[in-house]
Amino acid sequence: MKIHVLLADDHPALLAGIKHELESVPSIAIEGVARDSGQLVQLLTRAPCDVLVTDYAMPGGAHGDGITFISYLRRHYPDLKIVVFTTLDNPAIMQELSRLGVHSVLSKAQETNQLVSAIHAVYAGARYYPSELRGGASSGGPRTAAPRSGPDLTKRELEVVRLYVSGMSVNEIAAQLSRSKQTISSQKASAMRKLGIEREADLFRFAFETGITVTSDAGDGA
Numbered sequence: 001m002k003i004h005v006l007l008a009d010d011h012p013a014l015l016a017g018i019k020h021e022l023e024s025v026p027s028i029a030i031e032g033v034a035r036d037s038g039q040l041v042q043l044l045t046r047a048p049c050d051v052l053v054t055d056y057a058m059p060g061g062a063h064g065d066g067i068t069f070i071s072y073l074r075r076h077y078p079d080l081k082i083v084v085f086t087t088l089d090n091p092a093i094m095q096e097l098s099r100l101g102v103h104s105v106l107s108k109a110q111e112t113n114q115l116v117s118a119i120h121a122v123y124a125g126a127r128y129y130p131s132e133l134r135g136g137a138s139s140g141g142p143r144t145a146a147p148r149s150g151p152d153l154t155k156r157e158l159e160v161v162r163l164y165v166s167g168m169s170v171n172e173i174a175a176q177l178s179r180s181k182q183t184i185s186s187q188k189a190s191a192m193r194k195l196g197i198e199r200e201a202d203l204f205r206f207a208f209e210t211g212i213t214v215t216s217d218a219g220d221g222a
Helices: 012-023 037-046 066-076 091-100 112-123 155-165 170-177 181-195 200-210
Strands: 003-008 028-034 051-054 081-086 104-107
Touching: 003 012, 003 037, 003 112, 012 028, 012 112, 028 037, 037 051, 051 112, 066 081, 066 091, 081 112, 091 104, 104 112, 112 155, 112 200, 155 170, 155 181, 155 200, 170 181, 181 200
Parallel strands: 003 028, 003 051, 051 081, 081 104
Antiparallel strands: none
């Protein structure tokens, strides 16, 4: 399974750095990069795209930037999953992005693995607003909750969930933890059953909303 991703940012060094980091993730395929809204719209007409990672402020493009451009994307590409990758932390802007249906807003101050997690989360149907930005989310956005591991999850079930929502496949988790694929599948299924979760998207949503992915120390213990 490959998630087809387009990247848009008006800073070439940052754009190249993000592209380089994401290209190392087996489940992500970078289908193109753009420096402004005009280039991005041209890409969207010819390149496959499951998830768009775009800067908020990209002046000079044919379709503007900021809220104007995000609104344009939501009107013309309603099924497109959008991650806004930005330095802004204005609560009013966060609330408007959430209202427009943006699936994730992520600060550029976050580590790249947070971006990888956000891409997988929104692809699976979840919405991801990290705790630093949640104050700006509307009531239709993600809920906030204190970090917890869920009802009676074992340490091994918890580490499997953490690794899975970080973007690793069952086979990759099995290799990293030196367990069989069947064992990992069983522990993942057991965790979902205990949580009352049937769909993959709901597992991602639970993990991000409850903070399971915040402390990724999985694999350090038995």
